[in-house]
Amino acid sequence: MKLYNYYRSGTSFRVRIALNLKGLSYEYIAVHLARGEQHGPAYRAVSPDSLVPVLDVAGNPDHALLSQSMAIIEYLDETHPEPPLLPRDPLGRARVRALAQTIACEIHPINNLRVLKYLADPLGLDDGRRAEWYNHWVREGLRHYERRLQLLAEERARAGLPPSVYSYGDTPTLADCCLVPQLVNGQRFGLRYDDLDIPLTLAIFERCMALDAFQRAHPSRCPDAE
């Protein structure tokens, strides 16, 4: 498999984590987003929407190019079921997808590179105002994530179960693949989490980052890291 990605891309980071958790090796193909390589004709042939990540599952540029990190991770989970990244039961799957989408649908799309660029030009927001935008949506989204974790912990307590080790249950799931890159991305933008009151979220982050699969996927460990 080949993964077209970029070290600082949070959605690429999600897929790198999933590949590592599954124990799958892949060829790392860097697309330098900051230099605009995603808009060149070579990459356009791979990704019509000029976005990373793209996973080439056949090693053939003419077919089996998968886009959208969530679809890619679910594909990997279905084709390589162990260890599962989604619970077996429908209720658990819905819960994990809801957590994952709290990050992937409510935070990330309004904060990605092209949106931040558009806020600058043509909308004219300076760096400070753009940071305000970014911080607002990340902080709000993380508070909502924490609240979901609290509700799940209460539900488990009612069933006589201890709190989850990771976002949902005792093993990492799709939700953790989304959470960790978002938190790392926020750190890069100078976001502080200590005044946010999100203890469950931060404890899960630490547990994930203690795992080799998450460490190896970190931007600082990527071949294109600067």
Ligand SMILES: N[C@@H](CCC(=O)N[C@@H](CS)C(=O)NCC(=O)O)C(=O)O
């Ligand atoms: N929903 C897509 C989002 C992909 C996305 O936004 N990728 C960003 C990097 S994290 C990108 O390629 N940005 C290029 C740009 O903004 O020009 C996914 O989950 O894969």
